[in-house]
Amino acid sequence: MNESVEKPALWTRNFVTCAAANFLLFFSFYQLLPVLPLYIFEKFQTDNATAGFIISLYTIGALCCRPFAGFLVDSLSRKPLYFWTFFAFTLCFVGYWALGLLPLLAVVRFMHGVFFGISTTASNTVAIDALPSSRRGEGIGYFGISVNLAFATGPMTGMFLYEGLGSNMVFAISIALCVIGLILVKTLPVKPREKKPHAPLSLDRFxxxxxxxxxxxxxxxxxxxxxxxxxxxxxxxxxxxxxxxxxxxxxxxxxxxxxxxxxxxxxxxxxxxxxxxxxxxxxxxxxxxxxxxxxxxxxxxxxxxxxxxxxxxxxxxxxxxxxxxxxxxxxxxxxxxxxxxxxxxxxxxxxxxxxxxxxxxxxxxxxxxxxxxxxxxxxxxxxxxxxxxxxxxxxxxxxxxxxx
Known part of the structure; x- marks a missing residue:
């Protein structure tokens, strides 16, 4: 029998939808990456050190939430968690756009990292759940391409939009792409998580x-x-x-x-x-x-x-x-x-x-x-x-x- 016929399906609806939503999340982030420092200088007339600190808060937020992200993904229903953290991630773009005080922008930047950390953990886990174990390595490789494509095209697109149409258009495009991503996540046919007795807390849960x-x-x-x-x-x-x-x-x-x-x-x-x-x-x-x-x-x-x-x-x-x-x-x-x-x-x-x-x-x-x-x-x-x-x-x- 042909080996390809015996292989379990890789490109299922769940996997493709999750990869597409993941691309949109990362693209919206990467196209903002080179623009945000310029936006902060332009809007708040701040110095390099202050702008650098605010930008770094994203990484700090993502790092702070990672252990708890794994615990939440393993403890709660994955689809609702993915959707609502993706939704909060989207709202942070509105915060950059609308807020006029630098301390509030710093808070939004930190929270953007927190919601990024949880939503990307959920996205990876939902995608892996959709993969047959015999083709997991292949599937993880393909899923990662969604991030690589965003990395290759996002910053270039962001700078093109910023130079031609200004920072407002960059934020608007990021929000629109995230909304499309949210719609895709909403359509994911993920089975509800079975309710099980709560296991005692241990380091392995984080x-x-x-x-x-x-x-x-x-x-x-x-x-x-x-x-x-x-x-x-x-x-x-x-x-x-x-x-x-x-x-x-x-x-x-x-x-x-x-x-x-x-x-x-x-x-x-x-x-x-x-x-x-x-x-x-x-x-x-x-x-x-x-x-x-x-x-x-x-x-x-x-x-x-x-x-x-x-x-x-x-x-x-x-x-x-x-x-x-x-x-x-x-x-x-x-x-x-x-x-x-x-x-x-x-x-x-x-x-x-x-x-x-x-x-x-x-x-x-x-x-x-x-x-x-x-x-x-x-x-x-x-x-x-x-x-x-x-x-x-x-x-x-x-x-x-x-x-x-």
Whole structure:
């Protein structure tokens, strides 16, 4: 019998709808990302430090709620929780637009992060619930493309709208897209959660302790990516490279290309090997990024060639790492711990990103340039790679649950 006939369906109505809603949520967020600092300067005439603090409150809010997000997703009906936190996420765009006091804007920014943290945990969990266990790695890979597409197109669209039509149009488009996303979530045919006796509270209801090695490894990966999100344009300027926006487009391209093929290999038993390859490739990518200035002195294309090659390599490596670590966390959890598994996975990323941005900023100020920042990222990723190869992969094979 044909193998494709025997495979359980992947592109179900639930999965496609959830992926589309997830894309709209992330796109609305990403198109605001480059515009919000300009909007704050324009409307409130504030300084760089104040604007930076307000913008960072989003990450702080998301990080603060992650452990509780997993608990809520595993304890409450997932569809209503997803809908109402997505609804509150949408209202925050109205708050940016309407409020005229900077302290109130700071509160809205923090709450935006809280609702983002809960709604994205719910979205990931609802999507995974819709996947057959035998094709989970493939499905997680495809689901992640919804975020990668938003990352690739959102900031560019936001800047285009801002420069051509102003900040009001950016907010209006974000709100409209979120409303479409809410309609999609409302149509999700998710079965009501069965009422069960409340289990006693324990740490495992807020944090998946069996996934501590994966959590720690993912912090290192996020730590290295934090400086890329905030400082790559400044680093490109130091190197005399123009068009740094293409750096992010190439990361997205690498992510999408690898996610399409990685999931099937994960489901065929290549999970730990693919993540190991991704971790090692990530070290090499950041090493190339760190020394692209020196390489540019001996290459005909100058530093731009290794600079942009490193971006594609970073995206390719993350295309192996992202679905791999998420699949590991889910496979280490019971069925009723999937929300906790997803929040644990996402918390590692949030902590890594936040600490990478803070440490990177301090290092850049101390050294006066950004090369040392990315060298620190190489060291962090090398430590994580050794940890993964020597312990994390073995821990996964020893503790994974079958048929969950």
């Amino acid at each position: 944090f998946l302790t069996k996934a501590i090695p994966q959590f720690l490894n993912f912090i290192f990966v996020g730590f290295a990516y934090g400086p890329v999100t905030n400082y790559i344009a400044l680093y490109a300027k130091e190197l005399g490279i123009g068009g740094s926006g293409w750096f992010y487009a190439l990361i997205a391209a690498g992510l999408i290309i690898n996610r399409i093929s990685t999931g099937r290999l994960i489901d065929r038993g290549w999970l730990t090997r693919l993540v190991g390859m991704g971790m090692t490739l990530n070290v090499l990518a950041y090493l190339l990024l760190t020394y692209c200035g020196e390489l540019g002195a001996i290459l005909p294309g100058g530093p731009a060639l290794p600079f942009f090659i490193s971006s594609f390599m970073i995206g390719t490596s993350l295309g192996l790492i992202f679905p791999g670590y998420q699949t590991m966390c889910v496979n280490l959890a019971r069925h009723d711990q999937r929300g906790t598994a997803n929040s644990t996975y996402l918390s590692g990323w949030d902590i890594g990103i936040g600490s990478g941005i803070l440490v990177g900023g301090s290092m850049a100020q101390h050294f006066g340039m950004h090369q040392q920042v990315f060298l620190a990222c190489v060291v962090a990723l090398f430590v994580a790679d050794i940890m993964y190869l020597c312990y994390t992969s073995k821990h996964y094979h020893k503790n994974k649950l079958e048929g969950n």
